[in-house]
Amino acid sequence: MKEPINKKKVRIYGAGGHSQVIKEVLEKNNYLVTETFDDKPEGVHHASKNVSIGARKSLANFPHSGDPVIIAVGINSERAEIAEFLKCDYEKAVHHSAIISDTSKIGEGTVVFAGAIIQPNSTIGKHVIINTGASVDHDNVIGDFAHISPKAALCGHVEVGEGSHVGVGAVVIPKVKIGKWCTIGAGTIVLKDVPDYSTLVGNPGVIIKTKKPN
Ligand SMILES: CC(=O)SCCNC(=O)CCNC(=O)[C@H](O)C(C)(C)COP(=O)(O)OP(=O)(O)OC[C@H]1O[C@@H](n2cnc3c(N)ncnc32)[C@H](O)[C@@H]1OP(=O)(O)O
Numbered sequence: 029m030k031e032p033i034n035k036k037k038v039r040i041y042g043a044g045g046h047s048q049v050i051k052e053v054l055e056k057n058n059y060l061v062t063e064t065f066d067d068k069p070e071g072v073h074h075a076s077k078n079v080s081i082g083a084r085k086s087l088a089n090f091p092h093s094g095d096p097v098i099i100a101v102g103i104n105s106e107r108a109e110i111a112e113f114l115k116c117d118y119e120k121a122v123h124h125s126a127i128i129s130d131t132s133k134i135g136e137g138t139v140v141f142a143g144a145i146i147q148p149n150s151t152i153g154k155h156v157i158i159n160t161g162a163s164v165d166h167d168n169v170i171g172d173f174a175h176i177s178p179k180a181a182l183c184g185h186v187e188v189g190e191g192s193h194v195g196v197g198a199v200v201i202p203k204v205k206i207g208k209w210c211t212i213g214a215g216t217i218v219l220k221d222v223p224d225y226s227t228l229v230g231n232p233g234v235i236i237k238t239k240k241p242n
Pocket residue numbers: 159177178194195196211212213214215216227228229230236
C-alpha cells in the first residue's frame with residue numbers, strides 16, 4: 029500500500045489503553061504510526077494492530093534507529109526503565125485542544141492530552157504524562173517520568189519530583205514540593221511538602237506509606 033505523503037513518522041512503544049490515546053493524538057496531528065511495540069502480550073489493547081515484540085527480550089535486535097519513538101506505558105517506573113535501554117530519538121504528542129504557554133518547556137517523549145493546560149514559565153521533564161484536563165499552573169517544575177492524572181490541579185510554583193504520580197482530581201496548593209517517586213491518591217488535597225517515595229491520600233493529604241526503591 030502506498031504511504032500517504034507529508035506525514036511525520038513515529039513509532040509507539042506500548043500497546044495498551046494509554047497507547048490508544050497517544051496514537052489518536054498523533055494521528056490527529058498528521059503523524060503516521062509506522063510501528064507499535066510491546067513487551068507484554070497480555071497488556072495489549074484489543075484495538076492495537078500488528079504489534080511487534082519490544083526490546084526487553086532482545087535489545088540487540090531492536091531497531092533503535094529509525095522513526096522517533098513515544099514510550100506509551102502508563103506506569104512511571106516502567107517508562108523510566110524502557111527509556112534507559114532504548115537508544116532512540118523521541119517525539120512529543122500534544123493534543124490540539126491542550127493550551128501550553130509559549131514560555132513553558134516540554135521535554136522529549138512527553139505527552140499532553142485533551143484539554144490540559146500548562147501556564148507560563150513551567151518546565152515539564154522528559155517522558156511525562158500530562159493527562160486529560162490536567163491543570164499545571166505557572167512556574168511549575170515537573171520531573172522526568174512524572175504523571176499528572178486527569179483533572180489534577182497544580183497551583184503556581186508547585187514542584188513534582190521524578191517519577192511521581194499525581195492521581196486523578198488531586199489538588200496541590202501553591203509552592204508545595206512533591207518529592208520523587210511519590211504517589212498522590214485520587215482526590216487528595218496536598219497542603220504541604222511531600223517527602224520522596226511517599227504515598228499520600230485524603231483531605232488534608234496524609235502519608236499512608238513510604239516505599240524505598242528496590
Ligand atoms: C486515564 C487514567 O486512568 S489515569 C490513572 C489515574 N489513576 C489514579 O488516579 C489512581 C490513584 N490511586 C489511588 O488513589 C490509590 O487508591 C492509591 C495508589 C493512593 C492507594 O492504593 P494502595 O496502595 O493499593 O492502597 P489501598 O487501596 O490498600 O488503600 C490504603 C488505605 O488508603 C485509603 N485510600 C486509598 N486511596 C485513597 C484516596 N485516593 N483517597 C482517600 N483514601 C484512600 C484506603 O481506603 C485504605 O484505607 P484503610 O486502610 O482505612 O482501609
